[in-house]
Amino acid sequence: MKRGRWIVAAVVCVGAIVFMLTQLGSNLDFYRPVSEAVATRERQGSKEFRIGGVIKPHTLEQQSSATRFDLTDGDATVPVTLNRTPHEIVAKNPDACIPIVVRGHWDGETFVGTELIVRHGSEYDDEQHSLGDARDDLDCLVQPVEV
Amino acid sequence: MLQTFGTFSLTLAASSAFVGVCLLVLGIFRSDKTLAAYGRRCVWITLGGSTASIVAMEWALNSHDYSINYVFRNVANATPRLFTITALWGALEGSILLWGFVLMLYMAATALRFRSRADDPIVAWATVVQLLVALFFFVLMLGPADPFAATGGIVTPLDGSGPNALLQNHPLMAFHPPMLYAGYVGFTIPFSFAIAALVTRRFGEGWLADTRRATLVAWGFLTSGIVLGAWWSYEVLGWGGYWAWDPVENASLLPWLTATAFVHSVMVQERRAMLRVWNLSLVIATFALTILGTFLTRSGVIDSVHAFSESDIGVWLLAFLGMVVVGSLALIAWRGDSLRTPGRIDSPLSREAAFLFNNLLFAGFALVVLVGTVYPLLVEALRDQRLTVGEPYFRSMTTPIGIALLFLMAVAPVLPWRATSTEVLRARLLLPAVCGVLVMGSVVLLGGDGIAQVAAFGLGAFASAGILRNLWMSLRARRRAHKEILPLALVRLVRGNPRVWGGLVVHLGVVAIAVAIAASSGYTTRVEAQLEIDDSITVRNYTVTYLGSVESKSSQKQTVKAQLLIEEDGEKVGVYEPAISSFPNARSAIGTPSVVTSWREDLYLSLANSEDDQGKIGLTVSVNPLVLWLWIGGGVMAFGTLLCLLPKRREVLE
Numbered sequence: 001m002k003r004g005r006w007i008v009a010a011v012v013c014v015g016a017i018v019f020m021l022t023q024l025g026s027n028l029d030f031y032r033p034v035s036e037a038v039a040t041r042e043r044q045g046s047k048e049f050r051i052g053g054v055i056k057p058h059t060l061e062q063q064s065s066a067t068r069f070d071l072t073d074g075d076a077t078v079p080v081t082l083n084r085t086p087h088e089i090v091a092k093n094p095d096a097c098i099p100i101v102v103r104g105h106w107d108g109e110t111f112v113g114t115e116l117i118v119r120h121g122s123e124y125d126d127e128q129h130s131l132g133d134a135r136d137d138l139d140c141l142v143q144p145v146e147v
Numbered sequence: 148m149l150q151t152f153g154t155f156s157l158t159l160a161a162s163s164a165f166v167g168v169c170l171l172v173l174g175i176f177r178s179d180k181t182l183a184a185y186g187r188r189c190v191w192i193t194l195g196g197s198t199a200s201i202v203a204m205e206w207a208l209n210s211h212d213y214s215i216n217y218v219f220r221n222v223a224n225a226t227p228r229l230f231t232i233t234a235l236w237g238a239l240e241g242s243i244l245l246w247g248f249v250l251m252l253y254m255a256a257t258a259l260r261f262r263s264r265a266d267d268p269i270v271a272w273a274t275v276v277q278l279l280v281a282l283f284f285f286v287l288m289l290g291p292a293d294p295f296a297a298t299g300g301i302v303t304p305l306d307g308s309g310p311n312a313l314l315q316n317h318p319l320m321a322f323h324p325p326m327l328y329a330g331y332v333g334f335t336i337p338f339s340f341a342i343a344a345l346v347t348r349r350f351g352e353g354w355l356a357d358t359r360r361a362t363l364v365a366w367g368f369l370t371s372g373i374v375l376g377a378w379w380s381y382e383v384l385g386w387g388g389y390w391a392w393d394p395v396e397n398a399s400l401l402p403w404l405t406a407t408a409f410v411h412s413v414m415v416q417e418r419r420a421m422l423r424v425w426n427l428s429l430v431i432a433t434f435a436l437t438i439l440g441t442f443l444t445r446s447g448v449i450d451s452v453h454a455f456s457e458s459d460i461g462v463w464l465l466a467f468l469g470m471v472v473v474g475s476l477a478l479i480a481w482r483g484d485s486l487r488t489p490g491r492i493d494s495p496l497s498r499e500a501a502f503l504f505n506n507l508l509f510a511g512f513a514l515v516v517l518v519g520t521v522y523p524l525l526v527e528a529l530r531d532q533r534l535t536v537g538e539p540y541f542r543s544m545t546t547p548i549g550i551a552l553l554f555l556m557a558v559a560p561v562l563p564w565r566a567t568s569t570e571v572l573r574a575r576l577l578l579p580a581v582c583g584v585l586v587m588g589s590v591v592l593l594g595g596d597g598i599a600q601v602a603a604f605g606l607g608a609f610a611s612a613g614i615l616r617n618l619w620m621s622l623r624a625r626r627r628a629h630k631e632i633l634p635l636a637l638v639r640l641v642r643g644n645p646r647v648w649g650g651l652v653v654h655l656g657v658v659a660i661a662v663a664i665a666a667s668s669g670y671t672t673r674v675e676a677q678l679e680i681d682d683s684i685t686v687r688n689y690t691v692t693y694l695g696s697v698e699s700k701s702s703q704k705q706t707v708k709a710q711l712l713i714e715e716d717g718e719k720v721g722v723y724e725p726a727i728s729s730f731p732n733a734r735s736a737i738g739t740p741s742v743v744t745s746w747r748e749d750l751y752l753s754l755a756n757s758e759d760d761q762g763k764i765g766l767t768v769s770v771n772p773l774v775l776w777l778w779i780g781g782g783v784m785a786f787g788t789l790l791c792l793l794p795k796r797r798e799v800l801e
Contacts, residue, residue, distance in 0.1 A: 020515060020544055024522065027540035031533040062759065084675070 031101070035076040037111070044106055051078070051111055052101045071102065071111070080104075082113040150215050153203035153295035160196030160247070161285035163189045167278045175271050187265055187274060190258050193281055194251040201248045204241060204294060208234050213307050216298045217241060223309035225702040229321060230310055236324045237310045239445050239460065240294035245325065246441075247284045249332045254281065257336055257361065269354060272343035273336075280335050283467055291459035316728070316737055319379040327372030327399055331437040333365025334402060337409075338434035341427050345478040350423050350486055355413050360792060362413075366406050367788030373399050374660075374781030385725075385738035385753040387673065387769050389777065392541040394449045397520040398440035401513055405433040408509035415499045418564060421490035424479060425506070431475040436513075438468045448524060494566040501559035508552050515544040542668075546599045553603060553661055556654055557583070557610035561617065578616055583609030595670065603665035607658040614651045642796040649790030656787055659780030666773040673769040675755070679762050686768045689743075689750050690714040693766070694722065696758055704728045706739075707757040709764050713743055713750065725754040725766075748772040 032040065034053040056070040056077060067082040080102055104113035167189025174183030204217070208231050213219040221234040221241065236242045254277050261270045288294060298304065314320050337358040344354040376399065377389040390396060409429040415422050443449060446461030479486070492500050519536040527533050561575040587605030595601055618640075625636045641648045676684045678693040685691075694710040708724040725741040743750040748770055755765035 016511065020518065023540050023543050024518065024536060027537040027543075029535045029537040031535065 034071055034073040034078050038076045038078060041106055041109075046105045046107070048103065048105045048114075050101050050103050050117075051080075052099070053078075054099050071100070078111050079109070080111045080113055082116055084114075084116075149203050149207045149210075149212050150295045150297060153200050153207070153215075154289075154293075156196045156199035156203060157285055157288050157295070158196075160193045160200065160251075161282060161289055163192035163196060164278045164282040164285055167193065168275055168282065171271055171275045171278070175268060175275075180266055183266065183271055187258065190251075190254050190274065190278065193278070193285075194255050197248045197251040197285075200244060200288075200294075201235070204235055204244055205232065208232070211307065213304045214298055215294075216296045217294050219298045219304055219307045221307065221310050223307040224305075226307075226309055229318060230314070233314070233321045233324075234310050236328070237314050240288070240292045240296075242324065242328070242445070243284060243288055243292045244294045246328055246332055247281065247288065249325075249328050250277075250281055250284065250335060253333055253336055253361065254278075261357075268347045269340065269343045269349055269357070272346045273339040276339035276342045277335060280339070287460065287463055291463055313383065313737055316739060317379060317383045319375060319382065323372060323375040323379050326368050326375055330365050330367075330369025330372050331399075331402065331440065333361060333368060334406065334430070334433050334437055336361035336365070337430045341430040342475065342478065345427065345475075345482050348482065348485060350427075350482070352417050352420065355416060355426070359413070362406070362410060363788055363791050366403075366410055367785055367792075369399070369403050369406065370788065371781060371785045373403060374778065374784070378778055378781075381774070382740065382742065383737075385740040387671075387740075387751050387753060387767065387771065389667075389774070392516075392519070392536075392538050394520050395444050397516050398443045401440060401516055401520070402433045402436040404509050404513040404516065405429050405436060408506045408513075409433060411502050411509075412506050415502045419490045419499055420488050421492070421499065422503075422506075423488055424483075424486045427479060427486075429506075431471070431479075432513075435468060435471050435475075436517075438464060438471060442468060443520070496562065496567045496572070498559065498562045498564045501555055501562050505552065505555050505559065508548050508555070512545060512548045512552075515548070516541070519544075549661065550599060550602050550606065553606040553610060553658075556657065557606055557613055560651065560654070561613055575616075576613070579609050579612035582612035597669045600665040600669035603661050607662045607665075611655055611658045614654060617651070618648075641790060642793065645793035645795060646791050649787045649793070652787030652790055653784050654787075656780045656783030656785075659776045659783060663773045663776035663780060667771045667777075671769055671771050673767065675765070675767050677763040678766055684766070684768060686750075687770045688716050689720075689768075689770065690717075691750075691752070691766070691768055693764060696764070697724075707754075709754050709757070709766070711741075711752060711766075723752055725752040727754050727757055744775055746775060749774045 030049040032049060032051055034051060037044070037049070037051045051071065053071040053073040056072045059068075059070040061068045065083065067084070069080055069082075071078050071080045082102065082104075101117040102111065102113035103115040103117070104111055106112075167186045170182050170186030170189065172186075174180065174186055206212075207215050207218050208222050209228075211218065211222065211224060217238065217240050218234075221237050222231050226234070230237075234241065236245045254274075257277070258265075258274070261267070264270050340354040340358045344350055373396075376396065380391075380396075381387075381389040406429075409426065412422050412426055412429065416426050442461060442464040446464060448461055492503065494500065519540055522536055523534050557579065558576065561572075563571065583605040586608035587601050590601050590604045595604070621640055622633070622636050625631065625640055626633070629636070629639075631639065672687055674684065674686050676682075678684065680693055680695050683690055683692040690713070692712040692714075694712055697708045697710060699706050699708070706726050706728040708726040711723050711725070713720040713723055720743060723741040723743060726739045727736050728739060729736045738754055740751060740753040742752070749772075751767075751769045751771055753767045753769075755767055758764055
């Protein structure tokens, strides 16, 4: 009786942990800087991930339903299509170097974005907040972007 | 001047904490009461030093003393008074300063409370542990997190760079962080008594009774701090939600989970003298998780594991965390044999068994959150691959645990200790269970779907009906016996056992929050739209019409407000103005959402971008049901905690 109970408890525990690890494994959300994303393009297929870099000045084009720009990290550059209007800070400062993160996937050599997140200093992005002192503004084309 | 004074106060605090530890330990070992009494006095000197350092920092912030780097980085001449004051906890060094001060307040309160038992070894050892924790934080402030460090340069700057834009946008910022700290820091007191109990071999129920209040106070503050943080996130960040399983949020949730497990399992030890090692472990885990939380939020490790090595503070906090965990575990192992207790659980249908399940679930919950929060850091450190764990992981794991906890919350409070019979269960649970089923049925009939949502509504009704039934029966019995009027009977009933009734009030708050989470996570409608002037959009029964934009400028920020006419079922509700503010100092734009709140639902308006070249604004409109009940539930939980803290009044028999 007592032994049976322990076996049940052990099975439940192991089951729960296996379930947790499977869930963890299937919900990993990778972040790659532009050059790493380019280097691993073949392997990514059409899997979704976050790509990070800065918008190359003078490349932002707003079309009726999409926005196009080149994303760079100094080493590599990727054309990005975003199926929505960009964030205020990007829309109002198309020529400034603003560090951003785009969620999306590869479509050939173009990155198709579904969501754009602006990095405020190093401490804050659109959906994930953290408190603290903002690091000095990044001089984006000189310094690599930290995310 | 202020800089010297501030550094001097911190040095005073650190050295008196050190002297206090030495004197107390010597006093205990030599059984020298005079030495120990001198050691205890050091608590007051440390409090004095800490208070002086807070005064110095506030003075410096408010007089714009930019020769201090912290002031220069966190306020500007144009920063409003409120946010100048709150800048104290706007960044790392200042928040550690506040941490030290709050710790000293708790220690002073503990010293006062135990002044008649000051020579009791358990109290003396607890004071030693508290002083050691204080010492760590004051040394931190003298070293890697120096709040009074100089700005440097030959000329003192004329203006500062101002606080992070997000931190100067909403008055909730004045309350949320101090509440959270008051919660975090408060767990030092039960931790110190747990360690003292291990050292003095007094594992009995004494230390639990001694720290019951401190634990509840800390728990209440932490709960309020978390709810206020969610509210701030909802009102300020403008993405429409209140919880994103962000590492910073998780950092505050982790100690809350273990502490909540502890406030429940304490009752098993008090009543049945079981679960001693478990309770000690929960208290130690809670304290360790507050340090882990500080490490996660304050070392920059979340931004990048590599940023962590840029400042020393991460290494210090990690080392301290390691000492706490290893030291405590070693103590438990050392005392292991004498910790065993003979008690055992007689029946799975008993109060203690329910508490045990509750604890397993809370521990599992904490494990899930801990793994999801720490995993990305480990991967980045070991494989140099950056990733985050997506929300679906947290949702799919925590929803079933949450539902199971709700079920326990409905059933456990009516279970008797030791064992029960089916007749008792039927009498106590039938009516509440019927209520739960009826509510579930109505939710489904009204078009609600999602197993988790429907279950949450049903179990919420089950739990609250159980509590109300319990209250009603007790009131009726009391009124019959004492012939009292209802309000008097209610007050006397609660005063007779504030802990039980306070706990049940907290449960009602939890029900409100659970239902609000279920509704807002399952039944939200969200629409994004591009609107020109006079364009309208209809979401559920609301119509939103864009009337135009107004721009305003102050030296602090530049704000664009979109004026939106809101109509509900064709009737005018008013003009609401979600805004976007740009802060020149921070080169960032912050949206300020506008929320039309009602008991039933919120209409949440958030401006994605102001007018573009074609004169269109980007607007996100969502209808979030029952969100108001989250904040109400938080208030009810805080109120229930206050009730628990009331002293028990023994009635004089007439």
